[in-house]
Amino acid sequence: MTLSARALSLENVRFRWSGRAAFGLSVPEFRVSRGESVLLLGESGSGKSTLLSLICGIVTADEGRVSVGGTDLSSLRTGARDRFRAEHIGVIFQQFNLLPYASVSDNIQLPLRFAPARRKRAAPDEAARLCAALGLPEGITDVTAGHLSVGQQQRVAVARALIGQPPLIVADEPTSALDAATQDSFLALLSERIAATGASLLMVSHDERLGARFDRVVRLSDIAQTDGMTA
Numbered sequence: 001m002t003l004s005a006r007a008l009s010l011e012n013v014r015f016r017w018s019g020r021a022a023f024g025l026s027v028p029e030f031r032v033s034r035g036e037s038v039l040l041l042g043e044s045g046s047g048k049s050t051l052l053s054l055i056c057g058i059v060t061a062d063e064g065r066v067s068v069g070g071t072d073l074s075s076l077r078t079g080a081r082d083r084f085r086a087e088h089i090g091v092i093f094q095q096f097n098l099l100p101y102a103s104v105s106d107n108i109q110l111p112l113r114f115a116p117a118r119r120k121r122a123a124p125d126e127a128a129r130l131c132a133a134l135g136l137p138e139g140i141t142d143v144t145a146g147h148l149s150v151g152q153q154q155r156v157a158v159a160r161a162l163i164g165q166p167p168l169i170v171a172d173e174p175t176s177a178l179d180a181a182t183q184d185s186f187l188a189l190l191s192e193r194i195a196a197t198g199a200s201l202l203m204v205s206h207d208e209r210l211g212a213r214f215d216r217v218v219r220l221s222d223i224a225q226t227d228g229m230t231a
């Protein structure tokens with residue numbers, strides 16, 4: 001398999017947060033193939049969000065290489081990295097990060113503002129279609145995001161990650177606020193939508209029970225060494 005066939009590849013990566021309680025993470029090798037879904041398990045404070053920040057180019061590795069779709073993120077300057085992320089990665093944050101005063105439709109379309117190629121791929125009614133596919137009620141696109149239930153916010157965050165079909169979806173504990181039954185139906189919906197676009201999914205969680213819905217389950221401790229204060 002050629003490097004460009006990888007959705008994601010980390011090689012000999014080292015990263016350390018600065019500051020007194022400096023936490024360091026090193027990842028000799030980690031890869032995700034195109035179309036593959038991977039659940040990355042780790043305890044709270046083990047470095048999962050740090051790893052996702054490296055993968056999204058929010059922070060850059062001190063050493064080694066993080067490549068998304070064959071592009072080495074450290075070869076891009078900050079602005080170019082932000083645009084690259086908007087074009088190629090759909091991110092679902094732990095707290096969803098919706099704009100509370102903006103409509104559902106504007107929230108979903110937000111990444112398209114910074115990503116012309118992704119914008120071109122998105123059909124004019126894609127926000128509404130994604131909402132329908134994710135089981136949100138008709139007409140919700142005009143509702144202000146601050147008025148939504150937690151479960152609805154979560155679906156809107158997924159629609160925002162999926163719009164314009166980015167090749168990699170990255171999710172940080174998106175089910176932590178849900179009960180077990182809702183978690184399962186949410187994950188079923190997420191997997192189905194992602195399979196429909198052929199994207200790869202990397203989700204991090206501390207919850208082993210979610211594993212059945214993924215092609216592969218990886219423990220952070222199997223791919224990374226960490227040091228420093230972790231609490």
Ligand SMILES: Nc1ncnc2c1ncn2[C@@H]1O[C@H](COP(=O)(O)OP(=O)(O)OP(=O)(O)O)[C@@H](O)[C@H]1O
Nearest residue numbers: 017023042043044045046047048049050229230231
């Ligand atoms: N912006 C930051 N600046 C400095 N240190 C940080 C920063 N973000 C995280 N850390 C440190 O990195 C370590 C790992 O945190 P991280 O959030 O990556 O773990 P996690 O596995 O995602 O935890 P959780 O499951 O609780 O979200 C912690 O010691 C934390 O204090």
